[in-house]
Amino acid sequence: MSQDRVIIFDTTLRDGEQSPGASMTREEKLRIAKALEKLRVDVIEAGFAIASPGDFEAVKSIADAIKDSTVCSLARAVDADIDRAAEALANASSGRIHTFIATSPIHMEYKLRLQPDQVIEQAVQAIKRARNLCGDVEFSCEDGGRSNIDFLCRIIEKAIDAGARTINIPDTVGYAIPHQFADTIRQIIERVPNADKAIFSVHCHNDLGLAVANSLAAVSAGARQVECTINGLGERAGNASLEEIVMALKTRQDVFQLQTGIVTEHILSTSRLVSSITGFPVQPNKAIVGANAFAHESGIHQDGVLKHRETYEIMSAESVGWHANKLSLGKLSGRNAFRTRLQELGIDLADQNELNAAFARFKELADKKQEIFDEDLQALVSDSVTDVPERMRLTFLDVTSRTGQIPEAKISVEVDGIEQHATATGSGPVDATFRALEEIARSGANLQLYSVNAITEGTDSQGEVTVRLEKAGRILNGNGADTDIVIASAKAYINALNLMHAGVLRAHPQVEGI
Ligand code: KIV
Numbered sequence: 001m002s003q004d005r006v007i008i009f010d011t012t013l014r015d016g017e018q019s020p021g022a023s024m025t026r027e028e029k030l031r032i033a034k035a036l037e038k039l040r041v042d043v044i045e046a047g048f049a050i051a052s053p054g055d056f057e058a059v060k061s062i063a064d065a066i067k068d069s070t071v072c073s074l075a076r077a078v079d080a081d082i083d084r085a086a087e088a089l090a091n092a093s094s095g096r097i098h099t100f101i102a103t104s105p106i107h108m109e110y111k112l113r114l115q116p117d118q119v120i121e122q123a124v125q126a127i128k129r130a131r132n133l134c135g136d137v138e139f140s141c142e143d144g145g146r147s148n149i150d151f152l153c154r155i156i157e158k159a160i161d162a163g164a165r166t167i168n169i170p171d172t173v174g175y176a177i178p179h180q181f182a183d184t185i186r187q188i189i190e191r192v193p194n195a196d197k198a199i200f201s202v203h204c205h206n207d208l209g210l211a212v213a214n215s216l217a218a219v220s221a222g223a224r225q226v227e228c229t230i231n232g233l234g235e236r237a238g239n240a241s242l243e244e245i246v247m248a249l250k251t252r253q254d255v256f257q258l259q260t261g262i263v264t265e266h267i268l269s270t271s272r273l274v275s276s277i278t279g280f281p282v283q284p285n286k287a288i289v290g291a292n293a294f295a296h297e298s299g300i301h302q303d304g305v306l307k308h309r310e311t312y313e314i315m316s317a318e319s320v321g322w323h324a325n326k327l328s329l330g331k332l333s334g335r336n337a338f339r340t341r342l343q344e345l346g347i348d349l350a351d352q353n354e355l356n357a358a359f360a361r362f363k364e365l366a367d368k369k370q371e372i373f374d375e376d377l378q379a380l381v382s383d384s385v386t387d388v389p390e391r392m393r394l395t396f397l398d399v400t401s402r403t404g405q406i407p408e409a410k411i412s413v414e415v416d417g418i419e420q421h422a423t424a425t426g427s428g429p430v431d432a433t434f435r436a437l438e439e440i441a442r443s444g445a446n447l448q449l450y451s452v453n454a455i456t457e458g459t460d461s462q463g464e465v466t467v468r469l470e471k472a473g474r475i476l477n478g479n480g481a482d483t484d485i486v487i488a489s490a491k492a493y494i495n496a497l498n499l500m501h502a503g504v505l506r507a508h509p510q511v512e513g514i
């Protein structure tokens with residue numbers, strides 16, 4: 001790999017999925033992985049294979065399907081994790097095992113209860129085992145941002161000797177400050193005697209809002225891989241955002257003089273796909289992919305941009321995919337056009353029943369909405385194609401909401417094939433609908449978050465609703481889309497209940513200590 005190339009390692013499907021409520025199904029992960037491949041991400045971290053059978057299957061399906069990106073699985077530095085990762089990656093065109101162990105004094109003492117030499121020993125064993133199973137091994141020093149530099153240099157030298165070819169320094173808790181983090185990376189590269197045999201990588205969390213700044217500072221100091229996520233999704237405050245890293249490197253070519261392989265025109269569609277699948281909306285003022293990122297409100301700015309775009313724009317909206325593929329399909333579009341457009345969006349509905357269900361939803365939507373955009377199609381597929389068993393299904397909803405009257409919802413839901421009915425009142429139509437649903441479901445879950453977003457412009461837009469439910473410490477996000485936001489809300493609530501009922505239990509890589 002040339003020295004002027006930065007490897008983009010996307011961990012949306014692993015660290016991104018560690019955002020509370022962002023869990024994705026196997027089918028959804030595969031769809032995102034295909035979009036990441038189209039974006040030309042170098043490495044896709046597809047998951048943590050040992051976390052659950054579902055995670056294993058997701059990593060395996062992605063490894064089987066993806067040809068143009070390396071597919072990676074996370075593994076703690078223990079035999080069982082490494083073997084499971086290797087098994088999931090067996091058919092990958094290019095696979096990578098990413099193993100890690102904590103190296104900061106606080107993690108070694110309180111979490112691992114190991115002496116530093118024992119940590120080195122365990123890391124070396126794990127890397128050797130991984131190298132016997134897979135030619136491409138990455139090693140991460142968890143909590144690297146708070147680790148002692150001398151210890152980091154010692155363990156990294158041994159890790160490279162044991163066969164790791166990528167060395168990642170994560171700022172796990174988002175504690176680093178750019179100039180100090182750059183100094184750490186520079187020192188490591190200078191002091192580790194065999195540093196020339198590895199690529200140095202960083203993985204920054206955003207607890208202080210510095211993840212992108214820290215990653216770029218590390219790149220200036222010699223890091224040549226950046227771990228990041230679409231929309232900055234990730235544990236707690238998230239990870240460095242892929243779109244911001246990539247566009248900073250591209251726009252400030254004069255400063256960095258480095259390239260990535262990313263096809264930036266696909267950034268926006270990938271961002272929208274991730275947002276629609278996870279139900280995490282993108283804030284309007286988010287750099288690159290927020291609705292306002294290229295909108296000029298003030299008259300002076302508008303005038304300037306019209307006279308000469310570069311007066312107020314440092315990159316073009318088109319270069320990240322704005323204004324592309326706007327109008328997609330209309331009422332008269334047939335099944336073939338529908339399937340072709342989905343394929344162009346990276347959605348391959350091989351199963352005839354899934355295609356039929358999605359096409360029926362498309363026709364319904366086209367009756368209500370004149371113009372169907374790519375975002376509508378993505379939401380529609382998320383809504384009609386799922387590999388989570390649909391224990392509950394909305395069959396009827398009648399909501400009354402009038403000035404001076406208490407809103408009332410009458411609802412019918414099929415539960416395990418049997419139709420059940422309920423009526424409830426509430427402070428608004430959505431509240432009444434959720435109360436009526438709870439009359440039937442009696443889930444005992446707490447509603448933690450309710451959000452509605454317009455998928456496209458105009459009042460005929462579909463509303464995309466996210467409902468976050470919590471029960472006994474488990475958090476689940478349900479999503480629903482419809483041109484009627486009360487129906488979308490009911491669908492989202494039912495989706496969350498179905499996910500809760502499916503009851504997938506998974507290990508957390510950084511909580512389940514070794
Ligand atoms: O934040 C972190 O330290 C991680 C590692 C597992 C790479 O996600």
Ligand code: ZN
Nearest residue numbers: 015172203235
């Ligand atoms: Zn992380």
